[in-house]
Amino acid sequence: MPTIYEVARQAGVSIATVSRVSSNGAVVAEETRGRVLQAIADLGYQPSRLGRSLAEGTHGASGIVFPDLTGPYYSEVILGYEDQAATDGQSVLILGTHGREHADDLVRELAGRVDGLVIMGRTVSDEVVTALADGGLPIVLLARPPAGGADTARTENLLAAVTLTSHLIEHGHRRLAFIGDPDSSPDAGERWAGFRAALLRAGMAAAPSAVRSSFREHEGYAAASELLDRSTRPTALVCANDEIALGTYGACQERGLRIPHDVAVTGWDDIAIARYISPTLTTVRQPLRELGALAARLMRERVHGGRVEPRHEMLPTELMIRSSCGCGRSPAEAPANDTQRCDHPAPLGAREKVAPHSRAPGFEV
Amino acid sequence: MPTIYEVARQAGVSIATVSRVSSNGAVVAEETRGRVLQAIADLGYQPSRLGRSLAEGTHGASGIVFPDLTGPYYSEVILGYEDQAATDGQSVLILGTHGREHADDLVRELAGRVDGLVIMGRTVSDEVVTALADGGLPIVLLARPPAGGADTARTENLLAAVTLTSHLIEHGHRRLAFIGDPDSSPDAGERWAGFRAALLRAGMAAAPSAVRSSFREHEGYAAASELLDRSTRPTALVCANDEIALGTYGACQERGLRIPHDVAVTGWDDIAIARYISPTLTTVRQPLRELGALAARLMRERVHGGRVEPRHEMLPTELMIRSSCGCGRSPAEAPANDTQRCDHPAPLGAREKVAPHSRAPGFEV
DNA sequence: TTGTAAGCGTTATCAT
DNA sequence: ATGATAACGCTTACAA
Numbered sequence: 001m002p003t004i005y006e007v008a009r010q011a012g013v014s015i016a017t018v019s020r021v022s023s024n025g026a027v028v029a030e031e032t033r034g035r036v037l038q039a040i041a042d043l044g045y046q047p048s049r050l051g052r053s054l055a056e057g058t059h060g061a062s063g064i065v066f067p068d069l070t071g072p073y074y075s076e077v078i079l080g081y082e083d084q085a086a087t088d089g090q091s092v093l094i095l096g097t098h099g100r101e102h103a104d105d106l107v108r109e110l111a112g113r114v115d116g117l118v119i120m121g122r123t124v125s126d127e128v129v130t131a132l133a134d135g136g137l138p139i140v141l142l143a144r145p146p147a148g149g150a151d152t153a154r155t156e157n158l159l160a161a162v163t164l165t166s167h168l169i170e171h172g173h174r175r176l177a178f179i180g181d182p183d184s185s186p187d188a189g190e191r192w193a194g195f196r197a198a199l200l201r202a203g204m205a206a207a208p209s210a211v212r213s214s215f216r217e218h219e220g221y222a223a224a225s226e227l228l229d230r231s232t233r234p235t236a237l238v239c240a241n242d243e244i245a246l247g248t249y250g251a252c253q254e255r256g257l258r259i260p261h262d263v264a265v266t267g268w269d270d271i272a273i274a275r276y277i278s279p280t281l282t283t284v285r286q287p288l289r290e291l292g293a294l295a296a297r298l299m300r301e302r303v304h305g306g307r308v309e310p311r312h313e314m315l316p317t318e319l320m321i322r323s324s325c326g327c328g329r330s331p332a333e334a335p336a337n338d339t340q341r342c343d344h345p346a347p348l349g350a351r352e353k354v355a356p357h358s359r360a361p362g363f364e365v
Numbered sequence: 366m367p368t369i370y371e372v373a374r375q376a377g378v379s380i381a382t383v384s385r386v387s388s389n390g391a392v393v394a395e396e397t398r399g400r401v402l403q404a405i406a407d408l409g410y411q412p413s414r415l416g417r418s419l420a421e422g423t424h425g426a427s428g429i430v431f432p433d434l435t436g437p438y439y440s441e442v443i444l445g446y447e448d449q450a451a452t453d454g455q456s457v458l459i460l461g462t463h464g465r466e467h468a469d470d471l472v473r474e475l476a477g478r479v480d481g482l483v484i485m486g487r488t489v490s491d492e493v494v495t496a497l498a499d500g501g502l503p504i505v506l507l508a509r510p511p512a513g514g515a516d517t518a519r520t521e522n523l524l525a526a527v528t529l530t531s532h533l534i535e536h537g538h539r540r541l542a543f544i545g546d547p548d549s550s551p552d553a554g555e556r557w558a559g560f561r562a563a564l565l566r567a568g569m570a571a572a573p574s575a576v577r578s579s580f581r582e583h584e585g586y587a588a589a590s591e592l593l594d595r596s597t598r599p600t601a602l603v604c605a606n607d608e609i610a611l612g613t614y615g616a617c618q619e620r621g622l623r624i625p626h627d628v629a630v631t632g633w634d635d636i637a638i639a640r641y642i643s644p645t646l647t648t649v650r651q652p653l654r655e656l657g658a659l660a661a662r663l664m665r666e667r668v669h670g671g672r673v674e675p676r677h678e679m680l681p682t683e684l685m686i687r688s689s690c691g692c693g694r695s696p697a698e699a700p701a702n703d704t705q706r707c708d709h710p711a712p713l714g715a716r717e718k719v720a721p722h723s724r725a726p727g728f729e730v
Numbered sequence: 731t732t733g734t735a736a737g738c739g740t741t742a743t744c745a746t
Numbered sequence: 747a748t749g750a751t752a753a754c755g756c757t758t759a760c761a762a
Contacts, residue, residue, distance in 0.1 A: 001500055003755060014733045019757060026758095029731055044500060049477040050424070051755030054415045054738045061458070061478070068444075075440035079433075082461050086471065091478060093426070093458050096447050106451065112414040113426070113456060135366060135409065246641070276611070276642045368739060379749045384741060394747055416739025419754045 002043040004051075011039035022047055061091035062299050063110045064118040068098050071243065072271055073288065074120065077142065080292025081118060088300055090115075097123045104128045111137055115303045118142060118295045119150075121185060138302035140295045145186055151298045152312045155286040157187055160317045161194025162201075164284060165238060167319070168264055169202045171326045173236035178210040179223045179248065180240020188215075188240045191268060195238050209234070213244055220247030228255055228263070235263060236325075242267035242274055242283055245324075249277065260326040270320050279323035286317050367408040369416075376404035387412055426456035427664050428475045429483040433463050436608065437636055438653060439485065442507065445657025446483060453665055455480075462488045469493045476502055480668045483507060483660045484515075486550060503667035505660045510551050516663045517677045520651040522552055525682045526559025527566075529631055529649060530603060532684070534567045536691045538601040538629060543575040544588045544613065545605020553580075553605045556633060560603050574599070578609055585612030593620055593628070600628060601690075607632035607639055607648055610689075614642065625691040635685050644688035651682050 004022075008015045013036060020026040021036040022045070028036070039045070053059050064081055066074040082092045095110050097103035107124050111117060116138035119129060130148035133139050139150035146152050168176060176199065182192035196208050213223035220243060227234055228251055239245040245267030249259065257263050259279055267274060270285035294313055301307040321327050369387075373380045378401060385391040386401040387410070393401070404410070418424050429446055431439040447457045460475050462468035472489050476482055481503035484494065495513035498504050504515035511517050533541060541564065547557035561573050578588035585608060592599055593616055604610040610632030614624065622628050624644055632639060635650035659678055666672040686692050 001502075005755085015756080016734080016758080017732060020732090023757075027731070032731080044496060046473055046477050048755050049474075050415060050419045051738090052757075054419055054740090054755075055757040057738070059415070072437070072440075075437075075443075078440075078459075079461065082459055083463060086461065086463075086465075091458055091460070091475065093456055094443075094447055095456070096444065096451065098448060098451075100451075108411060109414075110456065112411055131409070272636075273638050273641045276638050278643055370739085380740085381742085381749060381751090382747085385748090388741075392747070397747075413739050416754095417741075419739075419756090420741040422741095422754070 001048070002045045004045070004047065007036065007039045007043055007045045010043060011036045023052065058303075059091075059113060059115045060089070061093060061114050062116040062118065062296075062303070063093040063095060063114040064120070064295075065095045065097060065107055065110070065123050066120045067123045068096055071269075073269065076288035077120065077292040077295075080289030081296050082292070083289070084293040084296035085299075088296065090296075090300075108132075116140070116299045118299065119144070138299060140298045140302075142291065142295055143185065143187055146310065146312060149310050151302070151310050153291055153294045153298060153315070154186070154313070155291060155315045156317045157190035158194040158197070160284045160319060161191045161238075162198045163319055164266055164282075165195045165198035166202070167282075167321070168236045168238070168266065168325060169198065169204070171236075171264065173264060174204065175232065175234040176204075176208070176236040176238060177227050177234040178208065178238045178240070179213050179220060179227070179244050180210070181212045181214060182210070184214065191238075191240055213240070213247075215241050215243055217243040217247040217250075220244030221250050222247070224248035224251035225254075228252065228257065233263075237263060237265050239265065239267050242269045242271045242281060245281055245283070246273065246277070259324050264326050265324045267324075274320070274322070282322045282325035282327065283320050284317050285320050287315050291315055366413070367410045369410070369412070372401065372404045372408055372410045375408060376401045388417070423668075424456075424478060424480045425454070426458060426479050427481040427483065427661075427668070428458040428460060428479040429485070429660075430460045430462060430472055430475070430488050431485045432488045433461055436634075438634065441653035442485065442657040442660075445654030446661050447657075448654070449658040449661035450664075453661065455661075455665075473497075481505070481664045483664065484509070503664060505663045505667075507656065507660055508550065508552055511675065511677060514675050516667070516675050518656055518659045518663060518680070519551075519678070520656060520680045521682045522555035523559040523562070525649045525684060526556040526603075527563045528684055529647075530560045530563035531567070532647075532686070533601045533603070533629055533631070533690060534563065534569070536601075536629065539569065540597065540599040541569075541573070541601045541603060542592050542599040543573065543603045543605070544578050544585060544592070544609050545575070546577045546579060547575070549579065556603075556605055578605070578612075580606050580608055582608045582612040582615075585609030586615050587612070589613035589616035590619075593617065593622065598628075602628060602630050604630065604632050607634045607636045607646060610646055610648070611638065611642070624689050629691050630689045632689075639685070639687070647687045647690035647692065648685050649682050650685050652680050656680055 004015045004018050007018045013032060017028060018036055020028050021033050064078055085092050093110060093114060095106055104125055107128060111132055118140045120142040121144055126147050133148035133150050141150050141152045143154050178192055178195045180188045182189040199205055199208050211223040211227055213219040220239060224237060224247060237248050239248055245265050248265050252259055252263055259265050267281050267283035270283045274281035274283050298311060369380045369383050372383045378397060382393060383401055385393050386398050429443055450457050458475060458479060460471055468488060469490055472493060476497055483505045485507040486509055491512050498513035498515050506515050506517045508519050543557055543560045545553045547554040564570055564573050576588040576592055578584040585604060589602060589612055602613050604613055610630050613630050617624055617628055624630050632646050632648035635648045639646035639648050663676060
């Protein structure tokens, strides 16, 4: 790789002039610029990002940290982030912690390569996040509560969960159960809170039942099996995400229970399978790409816009009503490959933007 | 962020000593090392990657370029790559070209930040690939034919396509058609070639029919519609990937054609939906994560192993026989959420590693 | 308009 | 064992 010195010699100018031509748009005589451009082309010169970054004191890059990439969730967010960042001329470094022991070290190492960091979920200890933020590194937290003055971006959970649960209640269900682990993540916790709030509002608050499950299909299957084998089994299962719902489908099938006739099931995320499985799955869609793009914009404001006070953004979610809740044609006659949206008796309010700390007004949570 | 100078001053030593303590394991008096370590801890010093990289002449990072991130294909490969690279202590930069006009420029820019580049599919012009490779930058090409002395890594297509097509023929099908665009990518081209080879072997070579389609579902739907409306419609459709197959399912449904009874359908990739859709989709699984990990290992050999002669690797694929080919229980009684594997009359040879240029021995392609 | 030279934060080679 | 100091490739005042 040729350096700026070789180009300068080839063009018969100083390195300063080469720099002026190749990067900043400073005034250079047309004739000189031509000579330099020629030399650059001849040698195939490409300025070293290292030298440039060192001199400018900026990396022109940011990093995004995720726990793992199974399922579409993280990859969609990363895509949205990368797309927006690339549009802004910023490079993107990715780091999957994969539950590694020394994740904090990897993140610290990554921090040395970037102008800012996006951190998804509970991949990094609050301690490191705070230390990094205190050190002046712009940080955006995704699907995670605020920490250390960092920005946060998330999607609306509570109101959507209330709407979803209320929808099931309006279908006539009186024995509802939640499958998921409210303590595993803020997302799951808020969905659980919304579920309870809806029951409360309907005057069915007595001991809302939940069975703990990770976001994995096989744990969802186990949790659903447990619930369905109870003497008085629930007639509606609100699953913390679609994979749990998939496990629930399996458990129902095994027991000869028909969805939604015997048991209604709902999910969360709207993964592709939700539209293809039979019956199609009623679920909540999160704008994942937009979440990533939002993170990129927050980052830009910090790095280039000079913003210092933290911002906390929340994106609206969308209830996708299909068949598994009891709406629409019976699963037998419904085409497998069909996404339908029923009219909902009450307006599906999940579309409105909800300010943090003022969500679900009127409900005790 | 404190620099090495501040640490040196704090510890009362020279920057050289700090460097010795903080990075390379050079010999330092125990007492001095303690003082330096203390200063490092007090100041929260973290060596600048920029300074280090500039001095060492290496980035400690590589980049991976993909066209877009829709579908699991690219994200799985990227995950495999990132995982292996992180294990090797290397950072990973990602760049999605998204069909952008100036993709080549973005890639050139990226090239200035990394020790090597992985390029997927036809995202970058051969011209730029060759230029970069000539410039001495290690390059690994994924799902793309060799160029400019770069390494390549790919998955087996031809033999798997022969096996898959032969399987359909053994089911009794005589009118088979291929849906996909053989010219759009080497992958599609090889699948088409394998399809034809299998017909040839069965003595059904007369004008194998194909309808061009991109890898998108809606084009697959259109192509399948066209085929199914022909006066003598095919009884088996070999789709170049699963999304096309999904479109084909829709087209069949619309026409009241039952899969596999009236029309057999196969896909390629084994996306998650393939196991959940009804009937379950017979398809070919590619080891995507392994492909990414392989790319990372090839990169490491180049960057740190000092290898110069190009390597061209091919990973075996696996035929996933489910219901849509005609195997197994009828779709009506088969549980939707069930992956089954029939025994195949002939050994499913797609598992063996096939050397480039020696694949599918015995067939004219 | 162009050139000179001082950083930017490391590592590595010499001396000492 | 430790300290000066010269790279590394670039940007950017400041001079000319």
